[in-house]
Amino acid sequence: MDGMRQAKHPVTKLAGPYGHPFHPILVTVPIGAWVASFVFDLGSRLVPGDAAALATGARWLVAIGVLGAAAAALVGFLDLFAIPTGTRVFRTALTHMALNLTITAGYLLSFLLRHPGRAVPTGLIVLSAGCLAGLGVSGLLGGRLAFHYGVRVADEDTQATGYHPREKD
Numbered sequence: 001m002d003g004m005r006q007a008k009h010p011v012t013k014l015a016g017p018y019g020h021p022f023h024p025i026l027v028t029v030p031i032g033a034w035v036a037s038f039v040f041d042l043g044s045r046l047v048p049g050d051a052a053a054l055a056t057g058a059r060w061l062v063a064i065g066v067l068g069a070a071a072a073a074l075v076g077f078l079d080l081f082a083i084p085t086g087t088r089v090f091r092t093a094l095t096h097m098a099l100n101l102t103i104t105a106g107y108l109l110s111f112l113l114r115h116p117g118r119a120v121p122t123g124l125i126v127l128s129a130g131c132l133a134g135l136g137v138s139g140l141l142g143g144r145l146a147f148h149y150g151v152r153v154a155d156e157d158t159q160a161t162g163y164h165p166r167e168k169d
């Protein structure tokens with residue numbers, strides 16, 4: 001099997017079936033949680049009287065994001081094993097992975113530095129903003145892996161079956 005076909009197939013069913021990887025499904029959890037936590041962070045500074053509740057909510061969302069990122073990383077790592085080493089796509093995947101691990105570490109640090117019951121400090125809001133910016137870059141790389149290089153995407157012959165006219169019953 002050539003490298004491109006190899007990268008389309010899972011190394012194990014734990015990564016999801018052919019043409020339907022689990023990694024893109026799982027990344028929605030940390031992305032959503034971390035975006036929401038940023039909104040709550042800002043709210044803890046801007047909404048009078050609700051700082052403690054919003055800061056607590058943000059802390060929980062950061063934790064949910066870190067746990068979700070760990071799950072997404074595990075299956076993403078399985079997808080990495082399907083990519084031939086020494087290729088441009090492998091280097092892109094390594095960069096994507098390194099960014100995501102760095103971002104997750106940033107959010108873990110943010111979780112540990114948060115104090116329940118207080119408005120979120122400006123430094124942690126800046127850290128979250130930086131992590132979200134990094135997440136955007138990583139998302140672009142993840143999109144490149146899937147949509148440009150076709151990692152874990154069904155091949156064109158499989159895709160073409162969806163474009164055949166439907167037979168009448």
